[in-house]
Amino acid sequence: MGEVQAALGHRAVGLTLTNCGKEPHQVYGYPTVQALDPDGKVLDIWVNRGSSYMGQDKGPASVILDPGESVRSLLSWTSNPSAGRLRQASALAIAPAPGGEAQKFPLEGEMRTVDELTLTAWSAGSAG
Numbered sequence: 001m002g003e004v005q006a007a008l009g010h011r012a013v014g015l016t017l018t019n020c021g022k023e024p025h026q027v028y029g030y031p032t033v034q035a036l037d038p039d040g041k042v043l044d045i046w047v048n049r050g051s052s053y054m055g056q057d058k059g060p061a062s063v064i065l066d067p068g069e070s071v072r073s074l075l076s077w078t079s080n081p082s083a084g085r086l087r088q089a090s091a092l093a094i095a096p097a098p099g100g101e102a103q104k105f106p107l108e109g110e111m112r113t114v115d116e117l118t119l120t121a122w123s124a125g126s127a128g
Contacts, residue, residue, distance in 0.1 A: 001075075001094060001105045005054075012054035012076040017096050017122060019065035029060045030119050031073050032098050035089035040104075043087045046116035052076040057120040071122040079113040089114045096122075 002014040019025045035043040051057045054076040063071050075094075079086070089112050095102040107114075 001092070001103075004107075007054065009079050010053045010076060011079060012052075012074055015073040015075055015094060016070050017065075017073075018070040019067050022067055024067070025065045026062060027065055027071050027096070027122050028062045029097060030121050031075075032095045032100070032102070033075055033117050033119060034093045034102070035087065035114050035117065036091045036093055036104065037088075038090045040091075042093075043089055043114070045087060045089070045114055046085070048116060048118045049121070050118060051120070052118040053078075055120055058123055060121040061123070063122060063124050069124075071124055073122050074120045076118045078115040085115050087114050088112050 002016070004011055004013045015031055017027065017031070030049050033047060035045040037043055049057070055074040065071060089107050091104045091106045093102040093104050
């Protein structure tokens with residue numbers, strides 16, 4: 001997870017998945033993301049797949065990653081008080097695919113205010 005960027009009540013962060021193994025690895029679809037409260041419990045936050053204000057989704061495509069190669073996804077969310085579903089997230093749990101092992105990334109300050117999450121599919125090009 002890269003640095004969170006902000007624009008007009010919207011937030012976005014680039015996600016990078018790198019094949020650190022010694023064999024090629026197939027990647028398809030979208031990462032999974034959950035917003036967590038301070039106790040590590042999953043918050044009731046909508047998670048959408050597709051385009052957002054911060055970036056366009058090219059849709060899922062199968063990518064074979066050779067060792068050292070990477071794919072990217074863009075994770076975005078709104079922090080709009082008029083949305084009515086705002087939650088304070090302490091962290092994001094991000095996995096490369098459903099059922100995969102998630103890593104936790106802390107959120108701080110105004111970046112903690114989450115309405116709904118939107119993900120673009122893994123792509124060999126730039127995310128968004």
